[in-house]
Amino acid sequence: MFGDWYNWLIEVFGIVLTGISIKCMDDLLDAEYDQCVGRQTLAGKLGKAILPYALLVLAIGIFVAKEIALVLFLASYAIGMGHDLREKMPTGLPGWGEGLAALVFGMLLAxxxxxxxxxxxxxxxxxxxxxxxxxKDTQSGQRNSAVRLGVVETTLLAVICFLFAVLLDAKDSVLVLLATPLVHMILELMGGDK
Incomplete structure (x- = not known):
């Protein structure tokens, strides 16, 4: 029994580290937008220096919670590319191409x-x-899914995604749900995510 709790705590630790890394990298990419709307983030505070820290935290997260951390990072990457489907990325691929590549790598590896x-x-x-x-996104003209689809539709879609995730892996879905507010609290304590 204690072994299960220990393993779950270690997995949550890895998920939290991975979440911090994902959030910091996302905030680095969104730094100009966040600055325009007055949002303070750790990436805004540290600038480009956040990248090596985010990579270090990701590496530790993957070491601690091997498969789940890798899957969460690649899924975040694939979904993140979905916002800019046709935009050319530095690789020369459009956003959808990079997202698809992340999906394929994830399927091959995990x-x-x-x-x-x-x-x-x-x-x-x-x-x-x-x-x-x-x-905040409505005020700044940012069109996130809640703005584009509507609050009710986005809520229903979130519930459907979560229920489907629970059907595939209930334990890890709950662990991610528990880890998510921890990521935000930790980043807020570090002086960002406000």
Whole structure:
């Protein structure tokens, strides 16, 4: 019994580290937008220096919670590319191409079911984040999914994604749901994510 709790705590630790890394990298990419709307983030505070820290935290997260951390990172990458489907990325590929490449790598490295689970749970977390940010995003002209689809539709989609994720892997879905507010609290304590 104690062994299960210990393993779950270690997995939550890895998920939290991975979440911090994902959030810091996302905030680095959104630094100009966040600055325009007056949002303080750790990436805004540290600038480009956040990148090596984010990579270090990701590496530790993957070491601690091997498969789940990798799946969460690649799913986040794939979903993140979905916002700029046609925009050319530095690789020369359009956003959808890079997202598809992340999906394929994830399926090859972890398997199709874990990768589909990752897309569903990260999709649910992203949709919930869009609901939380709807006021600021509406004020700034940013068109997140809650602004584009509507609050009710986005809420239903988040619930569907979460339920599908639970059907695929109930334990890890709950662990990600528990880890998500921890990521935000830790980043806020570090002086960002306000």
């Amino acid at each position: 398997g199709p079911i874990p990768m589909i689970w990752g897309l569903m749970i990260i999709g649910a977390v992203q949709l919930l984040d869009d609901l939380v940010d709807i006021y």
